[in-house]
């Protein structure tokens with residue numbers, strides 16, 4: 587389903603991470619994705635029912651991250667929810 591983020595809303599939204607960088611709609615690889623991507627850290631925040639969920643807990647970072655400070659298990663069994 588097509589979803590457009592209000593431009594004014596996008597202007598006031600910022601990444602909840604330390605960078606507080608502006609967010610852009612979609613991802614570098616999928617500009618039409620229903621997520622907001624941080625222009626600084628690259629975190630992606632889901633948009634649920636038209637509401638951007640700007641929570642670090644809800645975000646995910648594509649690929650590996652360089653500054654992995656979270657206690658992530660060093661396993662490779664990442665469960666991935668493919669929301670189609």
Ligand SMILES: [Zn+2]
Pocket residue numbers: 601602603604605606607624625626627628629
């Ligand atoms: Zn960020």
